[in-house]
Every structure is written in structure tokens, then in C-alpha cells.
Amino acid sequence: MTKAQARRQVAAAARRAGGAGGDTPGRRHRTTPLLADLEPAAPPPTADAPLADAPAADVPTADVPPPDAPVTDPGAPQAPQAPQASEASPASEAPQAPKAPAPRVRAARATATRKRPVVRTAAAPSGPASPRVRVGASRRTSGGERLMAVADDAPPTDGPADAPPSGSGDGHGLDRRIAGALAFVRRRLTGDYTVDEFGFDPDLTDNVLLNLFRPLYKRWFRVEVRGIENIPASGGALIVANHGGAVAFDALMTQIAVHDEHPQHRHLRMLGADLVFSTPVLSELARKGGATLAGNADAERLLQGGQLVGVWPEGFKGIGKPFSERYKLQRFGRGGFVSAALRTGTPIIPCAIVGAEETYPIIGDMPAVARVLGLPYAPITPTWPLLGLFGLIPLPSKWLIEFGAPLPTDELGAKAADDPMVVFDLTDQVRQTIQQTLYSLLVQRRSVFF
Amino acid sequence: MGRIVLVAGVSRYLGGRFARRLVAEPGVSRVIGVDVVPPPHDIGEAEFVRADIRNPVIAKVIARAAVDTVVHMNVIATPTSAGGRVSMKEINVIGTMQLLAACQKAPGVQRLVVKSTAGVYGSSPRDPAMFTEETGAKVLPHTGWGKDSVEVEGYVRGFSRRRPDVDVVQLRFANIIGPGIRTALTDYLSLPVLPTVLGFDPRFQLLHEDDSLEALRLATIGDATGVVNVAGDGVLLLSQAARMMGRPTVPVPGATTGAVGQVLRRLGRVDFTGEQLRFLSYGRVVDTTRMRTVLGFEPRYTTREAFSDFVRGRRLFGPLSADLVEQLERLALAGVGRVRSMAGSDG
Numbered sequence: 037m038t039k040a041q042a043r044r045q046v047a048a049a050a051r052r053a054g055g056a057g058g059d060t061p062g063r064r065h066r067t068t069p070l071l072a073d074l075e076p077a078a079p080p081p082t083a084d085a086p087l088a089d090a091p092a093a094d095v096p097t098a099d100v101p102p103p104d105a106p107v108t109d110p111g112a113p114q115a116p117q118a119p120q121a122s123e124a125s126p127a128s129e130a131p132q133a134p135k136a137p138a139p140r141v142r143a144a145r146a147t148a149t150r151k152r153p154v155v156r157t158a159a160a161p162s163g164p165a166s167p168r169v170r171v172g173a174s175r176r177t178s179g180g181e182r183l184m185a186v187a188d189d190a191p192p193t194d195g196p197a198d199a200p201p202s203g204s205g206d207g208h209g210l211d212r213r214i215a216g217a218l219a220f221v222r223r224r225l226t227g228d229y230t231v232d233e234f235g236f237d238p239d240l241t242d243n244v245l246l247n248l249f250r251p252l253y254k255r256w257f258r259v260e261v262r263g264i265e266n267i268p269a270s271g272g273a274l275i276v277a278n279h280g281g282a283v284a285f286d287a288l289m290t291q292i293a294v295h296d297e298h299p300q301h302r303h304l305r306m307l308g309a310d311l312v313f314s315t316p317v318l319s320e321l322a323r324k325g326g327a328t329l330a331g332n333a334d335a336e337r338l339l340q341g342g343q344l345v346g347v348w349p350e351g352f353k354g355i356g357k358p359f360s361e362r363y364k365l366q367r368f369g370r371g372g373f374v375s376a377a378l379r380t381g382t383p384i385i386p387c388a389i390v391g392a393e394e395t396y397p398i399i400g401d402m403p404a405v406a407r408v409l410g411l412p413y414a415p416i417t418p419t420w421p422l423l424g425l426f427g428l429i430p431l432p433s434k435w436l437i438e439f440g441a442p443l444p445t446d447e448l449g450a451k452a453a454d455d456p457m458v459v460f461d462l463t464d465q466v467r468q469t470i471q472q473t474l475y476s477l478l479v480q481r482r483s484v485f486f
Numbered sequence: 487m488g489r490i491v492l493v494a495g496v497s498r499y500l501g502g503r504f505a506r507r508l509v510a511e512p513g514v515s516r517v518i519g520v521d522v523v524p525p526p527h528d529i530g531e532a533e534f535v536r537a538d539i540r541n542p543v544i545a546k547v548i549a550r551a552a553v554d555t556v557v558h559m560n561v562i563a564t565p566t567s568a569g570g571r572v573s574m575k576e577i578n579v580i581g582t583m584q585l586l587a588a589c590q591k592a593p594g595v596q597r598l599v600v601k602s603t604a605g606v607y608g609s610s611p612r613d614p615a616m617f618t619e620e621t622g623a624k625v626l627p628h629t630g631w632g633k634d635s636v637e638v639e640g641y642v643r644g645f646s647r648r649r650p651d652v653d654v655v656q657l658r659f660a661n662i663i664g665p666g667i668r669t670a671l672t673d674y675l676s677l678p679v680l681p682t683v684l685g686f687d688p689r690f691q692l693l694h695e696d697d698s699l700e701a702l703r704l705a706t707i708g709d710a711t712g713v714v715n716v717a718g719d720g721v722l723l724l725s726q727a728a729r730m731m732g733r734p735t736v737p738v739p740g741a742t743t744g745a746v747g748q749v750l751r752r753l754g755r756v757d758f759t760g761e762q763l764r765f766l767s768y769g770r771v772v773d774t775t776r777m778r779t780v781l782g783f784e785p786r787y788t789t790r791e792a793f794s795d796f797v798r799g800r801r802l803f804g805p806l807s808a809d810l811v812e813q814l815e816r817l818a819l820a821g822v823g824r825v826r827s828m829a830g831s832d833g
Contacts, residue, residue, distance in 0.1 A: 227728075228808075231721060233771050234615040235615070235689045328615045333621065
């Protein structure tokens with residue numbers, strides 16, 4: 037696909053998504069040159085050249101240079117000065133600690149459309165690799181030999197993860213499940229479980245809360261996940277996603293996606309608005325499910341503790357926006373999430389969620405009702421409040437969730453968090469990445485419901 | 487020649503135990519306990535001086551005994567123990583002002599230890615999950631002990647500005663619990679059926695009473711200064727605590743909690759103020775990094791262990807004990823096994 041074609045397609049998607057001309061290709065690359073200088077790993081907006089984040093020290097192919105040699109990529113012109121700056125420190129550690137998250141090598145990126153990397157493989161450190169394929173040591177320790185090729189228009193990586201071993205087979209499985217269920221009930225009745233300082237209750241989350249919403253995830257929204265390999269196996273990372281659809285189902289679905297699809301079954305710790313924590317029942321369930329108050333104190337504490345944190349910076353502006361503005365990112369707050377990532381040196385993982393906006397198409401608002409109830413908005417959808425409680429059933433839209441390549445923040449340093457320019461630029465970059473990924477996902481989705 | 491320590495509030499449970507403990511401390515040569523009523527319990531070798539900290543007489547006590555360390559433990563938490571909210575407020579606020587004024591006049595005073603509470607952070611849905619010493623309360627406590635403690639801390643800060651040569655340390659304790667101490671929280675947890683706020687399950691930390699004495703001891707003889715949060719490791723949820731005791735909970739809808747609290751207060755069972763209700767809704771957890779780095783204190787009991795010790799010490803076992811639940815589980819497992827073996831022989 038040529039650049040021009042892709043551009044036309046994206047523009048069409050933008051129109052289809054109700055986007056005004058605001059994000060036409062001309063204005064899309066607003067990422068400032070300042071950022072490109074400061075942050076070597078960020079893909080420069082115009083460079084079509086493959087960009088090596090850092091070479092993996094133990095990859096045998098000629099494609100990736102040895103750690104100490106300057107980057108020599110015969111296939112493409114070189115990105116100026118940036119890669120060398122970033123490669124020195126991780127490369128020196130890589131040989132001693134092969135299990136540590138190894139630096140990735142990122143494939144060429146068609147930045148005009150911001151499509152997913154053409155080919156990305158995670159090969160075992162000693163495994164052979166063809167010279168045409170970019171190879172990096174896997175971030176995950178267990179999935180070293182698992183090949184993960186994501187072609188441009190290939191079907192999605194893989195379906196939802198299998199359910200825990202179903203006990204339909206032999207009786208032992210059933211016995212074990214009954215014993216497990218009874219043990220769970222016993223733990224709950226005797227208070228024999230631990231919650232962390234944020235009120236997160238992994239026992240309840242794994243055994244009850246996630247199971248409650250998994251049918252919605254698998255059968256109703258049929259969520260397809262892409263780029264799960266962009267989420268590190270361990271350590272802190274900040275997932276930043278778009279918000280939509282009146283009720284924050286997207287947060288729940290992302291939590292299940294991360295837990296079920298990720299090989300380490302990590303828990304996503306979500307940051308929620310204070311309204312969540314002042315609402316009875318919701319507050320209790322949110323804390324037990326791993327959410328905490330959106331604020332720098334909590335975000336930094338979680339990231340410092342090596343947790344995976346999810347944030348929806350659009351907040352109520354995002355989920356309360358009318359259907360006509362679907363998939364148009366709203367303002368990204370004050371960039372608090374970026375400063376939290378900068379202060380803790382954790383990577384930012386942009387995440388695009390398609391499907392949430394169609395669950396409850398907001399065609400109107402009832403501001404008077406909202407004021408009385410103390411809510412930020414009181415939506416009217418085609419079925420709510422017209423059909424009464426039936427209107428609360430979300431439409432079964434088809435969902436795609438894509439986790440983008442992580443934007444490292446550690447080389448900017450913690451001091452950058454106090455530099456509003458850097459914070460705004462990085463916020464903008466994250467926002468643009470999500471917006472572009474949204475458009476490209478919309479192009480790929482066959483229809484709203486399939 | 488060791489330190490001469492004045493303990494204000496010595497006739498109360500913790501004050502008395504602390505005075506007794508200080509006497510045994512090698513670096514302390516003399517302990518003077520001050521309170522309005524004689525201590526109901528043994529305070530050992532410590533000398534008791536009957537004086538009201540609301541009265542300027544306290545300055546004479548400090549001057550005559552050449553006190554160099556003052557431990558202020560006389561901020562009262564519950565109106566019932568002070569004989570009403572009015573006198574509680576007077577003891578807390580006016581008493582602190584007088585005591586600090588006396589300390590300011592006494593050139594010999596080198597160290598001031600104030601027993602404060604994590605209640606100064608309040609409880610609200612807008613607060614971060616953990617309070618550090620620098621975190622300001624989003625919603626200041628506006629009743630009772632929390633409000634008084636905020637004012638007391640304000641006066642202490644003022645004092646440390648006027649007397650920069652005095653080392654001031656303020657310990658913000660999480661809820662202190664144990665077999666002996668009686669607080670609003672222990673009263674509440676002793677109810678046979680625990681009323682909770684519907685839809686909320688607060689997180690809280692506890693500190694064992696022995697640990698609180700050890701923290702006070704370190705603050706008195708050590709050289710830590712500033713504000714330090716003190717709490718046991720880990721957190722408990724209220725529902726979890728109730729289940730550990732095997733006691734039933736009754737969720738009360740938020741709108742009626744005030745009325746229910748008042749009824750319970752009338753019955754003289756529990757001190758249910760607005761502050762307490764907010765705590766039972768949103769909970770409170772403090773960061774204890776400074777407790778380790780500045781105070782050098784490591785609690786012996788975690789929150790869970792402190793709570794278990796409290797439950798054991800008070801024999802607060804409800805109908806649904808852990809043993810009973812375990813027996814039920816075994817019974818259920820055996821029953822399932824029998825049903826399945828029968829089904830298996832049929833098929």
C-alpha cells in the first residue's frame with residue numbers, strides 16, 4: 037500500500053468515525069522536533085527507515101550490529117545520532133542478564149498510516165533468523181521461542197486465551213474445581229486473604245470479578261487483542277488508552293485483555309475518577325478489582341512498585357461525548373500521567389480501543405438530570421431511557437484492542453517531569469499515536485458488529 | 487545523669503504503661519507523670535504530679551523538676567472519656583496551648599514528643615491511597631479528635647518555629663489496638679453485630695499497643711525529628727476483619743448511617759461521630775517509609791497480627807469461627823465425594 041493510498045484510507049476512516057477535518061494528515065505529525073531530539077526511541081514522524089531502539093547483543097544475524105559497533109543498516113538510511121545514544125547502556129547489560137527485559141528492535145513503521153510493525157518476531161536468543169526479519173530477544177522469558185508474526189493484513193494474533201482447564205474431561209478436574217471453590221469460600225468466610233494498600237484483592241478479582249465480565253469479553257464484544265507483546269513481562273508500565281461509550285466498559289475489557297492474553301497474566305491497575313470512589317458498591321468493587329484514584333501520588337506509587345497501570349486520560353469528557361464524535365480523542369487532561377511515567381522512568385504504552393463507542397451510542401444528554409444526580413452527564417441512547425432497563429444492555433459491537441510500541445521515558449530523566457514542554461510534547465505524541473491507531477483499526481474493522 | 491521526662495496524660499492507659507516503661511530505660515533518670523486524676527493503674531517508679539495541663543501550674547512543674555523532655559500524650563480521642571465534647575476540646579486544644587507555652591518558657595526543654603493521630607489526614611474518596619507525611623488532607627476532619635489533632639499539630643508547628651533549638655517529633659499513629667487499650671474502634675469492633683456503611687469496605691491499618699509504646703520510646707530517647715507516620719504493615723478491610731472474628735455485618739444505607747450512629751451512641755455502646763463514619767466508609771492508609779528511615783522503628787506486629795491479638799485478648803469470637811468454617815468445608819467435600827462416588831457407581 038502506498039503512502040498516498042494509506043493516507044486516503046485514513047482520512048476516509050476519520051470521516052466515517054465522525055471526525056471533522058481536525059486531524060487531517062497535514063496536521064497529524066505535530067510531534068515537535070524537540071521531542072525527536074530528546075527521545076531517540078520515539079519514531080521520528082517522517083523517517084521511513086527502520087529504527088533500532090537498541091541492538092540485542094546475542095542476535096547472530098548481520099541485520100543487527102554488535103553492541104559496540106555503530107549502527108550499520110545496509111537496507112536503509114540511518115536515523116541520525118539517536119540510536120547510538122540509546123544503545124550504549126542496555127547493550128552492556130544484555131549479555132550478563134539474558135532474562136532481563138531485553139531491548140527490542142523495532143521494525144520499520146509505515147508512519148503515514150501508523151500501521152503495526154510489518155514483521156515482528158521474538159526469537160530464542162540462539163535461534164536462527166532470516167536476514168529479512170528483524171529479530172530481538174524476547175521480553176518474555178517463557179515465550180522465547182514463540183514466534184509472533186503480525187503481518188499487515190493477517191488475521192489477528194490469536195483468539196482469546198483458553199479458559200482455565202475445563203473439567204469436562206475426567207472426574208479429577210471436577211473434584212479439584214469443587215475443592216478449589218470450597219477453599220475459596222472458606223478463605224472468604226474466614227478473612228484469609230490479603231489486600232494491598234490500595235485495597236486490591238487478587239483472590240476476589242481472579243476468582244469472581246474477572247469471571248463476571250469474561251462472557252461479555254468473549255461472547256458479547258468478541259474482543260480481539262493485538263500487540264500484547266508490547267506489554268513487558270514484569271516491571272512498571274503505563275498503558276494509556278482512549279475512552280468511550282457512556283459506561284467505562286473499555287477499562288474492564290482492557291483489564292481482562294491484559295490478564296487473559298498476556299503470558300504472565302498481569303493485573304492491570306486502573307486509575308479511576310473520584311466519582312467512582314464516592315459511589316457506594318462501585319467504590320468497593322473498584323478498589324478490590326485493583327483500581328485506585330487517578331492522581332500522581334497513586335500512579336507513581338503503583339509504577340514504582342512495578343505495577344502495570346492503566347489510565348484513560350480523557351476521563352468523563354471521553355465516555356460522555358456524543359456518538360457523532362466517536363473515536364475523536366478529547367483533551368488529555370493536564371498530562372499528569374506523563375509526568376508520573378517520567379518521574380518513575382516507566383514506559384508509556386499507547387492503547388487504542390475500538391468498539392466501546394458503539395456499546396451505548398450517546399445521542400443526547402440530560403443535563404438537568406445529571407445535575408440532580410450529581411453525575412457528569414446523563415446520556416440518552418437510542419434505547420435508553422426509551423426501553424427502560426433493556427436500554428442498559430450494551431450493543432454487541434465488535435472490539436479491537438491494540439497495544440502500541442512502548443515509549444521509553446527513562447532516558448529523559450525524572451527532571452523532565454517538571455519541564456512542561458517535554459510533558460506536553462510527550463502527551464501530544466501519545467495522543468497522536470492513539471488517534472492514528474484508532475483510525476487504522478477502524479479501517480480494518482469490517483463492520484461495527486462483526 | 488539521664489533525661490528527665492515529663493509525661494502528660496499519665497493516668498490514661500497508654501500514658502501509664504509508657505511511664506512505667508520509661509522508668510526502666512537506662513538513659514532516663516526520672517519520669518514525672520502529670521494528669522488531672524491519679525492513675526488508676528500502677529505507674530511503677532514514675533512520680534505522679536497532679537496538675538492540669540490547662541493550668542499555668544504546669545510551667546512550675548517543668549521548671550522545678552528541670553525537665554528536658556516532654557511527651558505530650560494528653561490529646562483525648564473520645565468525648566465519653568473526657569466528660570463531653572466541650573471539655574474534650576478544652577483539654578485537647580487549651581491544654582496543648584498551655585503545655586507548649588510552659589515548654590517555651592523553660593530553657594531546659596530540649597525535646598518534645600507529641601502523640602498525634604493519622605486522623606489528621608481525614609478520610610475522603612478524593613484522597614490518595616496512602617498518605618505520606620507531606621500529603622495534606624483533601625477534606626480536613628471537621629469534628630472531634632481529628633479536628634482537635636489538626637489544631638494541636640498547628641500549635642506544635644508554631645512552637646517549633648519559636649523554639650528552633652527544641653527537637654520536635656510528632657508521631658501520627660494509625661488506630662492503636664490490642665488486648666488492653668480501649669478506643670472508639672475497639673468499642674466498635676466489640677459490637678456483636680457490626681453495622682457497616684452499605685457499599686463501602688474501608689481499608690485500615692492497625693498498630694499494636696506494644697508497638698505504639700516502642701515507637702514512643704524511640705521518639706523519646708532517639709534523635710528523630712519531624713512528623714512520622716506509625717502503623718503496622720499491611721492493611722485489612724473491614725469486611726475481612728469482621729470475618730476474621732466470625733461476626734456478622736449489617737450494611738446500613740449511607741443516608742441513614744448518621745441516625746444509626748446516633749442511636750448506638752445513645753445506647754452508650756459506641757462513639758459514632760461523623761469522622762468515625764467517614765473512616766468506616768473510605769478508610770485510611772498511611773505510608774510508613776519515614777517510620778523506618780527517620781525513627782528507625784520496625785513494628786513487631788503486622789496489622790493482621792495486631793488484630794488477631796486483639797481478638798484473642800478480648801475473646802471476641804463470633805458464631806462463625808474459622809474452625810467451624812473449616813469443619814463445614816470438610817463436610818461439604820466429603821458430601822460431594824459421596825455423591826460423586828454414588829453417581830460413578832450408577833453410571
